[in-house]
Amino acid sequence: MRKLKISLSALLMLLLVSMFGAIASAETFTPTSTNPAPTIHVGDIDNSGNQNTHKTHGNFQNNTNSCANCHSTHNGEDDMLLMKSGEKELCMSCHDGTMGFYNVTKASEAGVIDSHELSASMHDVDSNLVVGSAPGALNNKSTATFECSSCHNPHGSANDRLLNETVAGKQYGNNYNVTIVGYTETITKLNQVPVGQKAIKLNLVEDPAYADINNSTTLSGLKIYKSNGIYNKPADGLTQAQVYDYKLNYSEFCASCHDDYLKNRENGPRADRVHYTHTTNSTKQGRSCTACHFAHGTDITTLRDTAGKTIADLEKPIVDGGKGWTDAQAKAYMKEVSKKGSSLKRFTNMAVCWACHQSTHQIANTPGTTNYPNTTDYKNYLVPGGDYSGKSLIK
Template sequence: MSKVKLGFSFLLTLLFVGMFSVVAFAAGSNPVGTPPGDPADMKGGLVTDDSAKDNNYDTVRKSNANKTGSGVGGQNSDFNNVIKSDDMVKNADGTHGTQRTHGSYMNNTNSCASCHQTHTGASKNLLFKDGEYATCTACHDGTLGFYNVFTGSNSAGTFGGTHDGNMSVHLANGTVELKAAPGGNSTGTGNWEAEFTCASCHAPHGSYSDRLLHENPNDMGNTLVSKGGKLLENVPVVTDITAKNAAADVTYKDATGADVTINYVLYRFDIGTTVDAAYSAKGLTTGDTVLQLMKWNGTKYVNDTDPWLHGYEFDENHVKHYWTAFKDSTGKEVFDTDQLKKGEILGNGFAGVPASKTALVSSVKSLTSGNVARGYVVKLDVSAPNANNVTTTTASSLWASKKADGSTNPGYVANRGVAMSTFCSACHTDYLAGSGKETGTFDHAYRHTTTSDSYTCVRCHYAHGTDVTVMRDARGLTYQNILDDTTNYFPGVTGEARTSIVKDYLLDKNPSSALKRYTNMAVCWGCHTSSHSEGTRNTDTYQYNSTPGIDSDRNGIEFDY
């Protein structure tokens, strides 16, 4: 995994809100400075010594030939002694390179041993550490050169932090269940009983998104659209897209009780002489058959590119039923997304079959309807890897904004922020909303807009956690920015006194589990100092510049794009 720069949207307890803060657990029995739910030997979020729970390879317990877990975890880890997949054959010309740990595995891979022990795992799923949280943080605590989730950054924030204040974490160690998510389903139905762990948000074996963000968070990819998910049921198969009208095929009531209708079709056709790039990239060509999911956008049908999920369940007769499956006129499932060996070719939002696979083509041409479970896709602005294969992400690329000088965010890409908010709302269901009316699946309330790239969740919230050193004031200035600005912030104060006063300046006076990127109500003031400015304009008294009446001296979030 590599570096992330995420955050969150407006209002105190908006979408990717932390499950609980350390402050909220102050009355618990854990030692001071220990995240709630962790064993006593995990201090400040860092594993100091949990070797008793490992099955490491050493001179006494030779339990794993790959030495999985040996030298991993704790602050004394030796990167050079840890089993890795360096120098495995990578290219046809015989050149070598380092394999990926999470996904895109090579056919001579040794990457499985990075996390699993075949016969001697310390926990379920054969993980070499005791649980998902401990397994992930064994490498991602900074000791092995990988992305360090405990280091404060302007990306995803931090697990643990400095404990100097504002301590709030997405408690991903399995202590709480998904139903603890503010704005989520408190009734415990569906998948809400699942433990909240690192794998609740990240897919360790690869995903369609950057930062390994999960393609099916909280199983919402396989939950009906009418219940807030992305599963489409009984979508009709059509062969003439121009003859299909815009009558809605999916109808449900929103949180206000109003009828909502959306229209999807599965368009089946044979590729003509012109081959779309998406199909040719998968090896399809003229004469091959395609089944493409399409959505009516109010004017025409456009391709839906959400990837199809391939999971399955068993019924009471132990018959396997795939989440994404297609039926003939009798209602029989005759085609699903686990037929790769039969010649099916899957792309984003479509399946294709080469004309040479005549039996499979015949099955596809008998289809009349289908169910489609769709994955979540979140794309970020990620840099190229450095020497340690660590990358960084620019959080501000997810939202449309302007600096005080009027310049726009050059890295902004339309709809990425909304995709991030949609991902967060897989658990924080009620918080995906527009302003101006009561909304919510599980409770109704007026909410801040999160369905816009201007106010996406990550603009105001972190994903991993906060502490006083990573939070910002209304100008978007961090602890280090303020510490260095001896002209406008606490001039004449130096040394330890300055460190203390800057931390106190950023200390949240109403700490919570909200994972706020900005301290106190600076989370509101940072934007609303210029929004509706006639009523919220700063007076001369509170300008940072001594020259009164200068608009550029007003507050307003500044970002390093």
């Protein structure tokens, strides 16, 4: 019996050692040009014999093996020969942070998806939702099932985030002529951008979390970027006209499904003549869909107040600009209480409205201003506790 106990102990020790060894191996994984992530194997020589910037999605070579990362020739689990039983399962096998560099369960400029935190709402790609049932869908009658590929092209796109250039059967990319005189903005749609010419360009910067990869000279030019969303002003060689095009096309992209939310400058009744709404086909700050909403979704960790503060910000010590609140205090304050839920919003409740509409509730910008309501200077009074600096985050 004693020998048996020793044997079992030894076996347990071996199992623990192997487990820790596997963990250590995963933590010390070193990407290479042909193995950029665990189990992802690609080539790095292009069709001209030069080292290229090949990635798993898109830019396939004539001798590609990249197909095998997602498809199984003989043992696929569906009629598209996918390695997993469903599209969401396949995408999340990499993009849940276990293999791919882009973890959609972690908050980013796109928001967060597949979250179970408080106040969570998201584009649900795992519910057999019909594309044509999207809120604000008037002329969108698509009966297709909403999937990751409803917005993204897994085989590659001219867009930096593999955004489809045709959504719900509509090609959305256009060129525009924008004329602004005072407060009057005149927008004329000129022509449709041919597929493959980047209908939307995002403001991407190298992700500091992957500095070693981005600075490497041996990874075939592989770069890991984080997005700052759409451009608001000319930068990196972009003209003002291009910035306008990209911004307007982003709203067109969303309106491919939510077609009744894309309004013209007349700001008149919706197409169904029921309601008035915000103008979204505008180049002005705060008028695009993504000014108020995340593309993937939101939860209690991504929501902000009018000051642009998140729960993490509020929990910081006062000396670091926070309030020193406990997690419970911060969550109770930030919780979305609207009956319809958080609706993929960037700001909690109606905080996004106050962040923009400050004309009658401004923070005093001159010393000695009396606190409201003990002043008649209604355009410049100090609202107790009010901080609307979050407007700087609205695009």
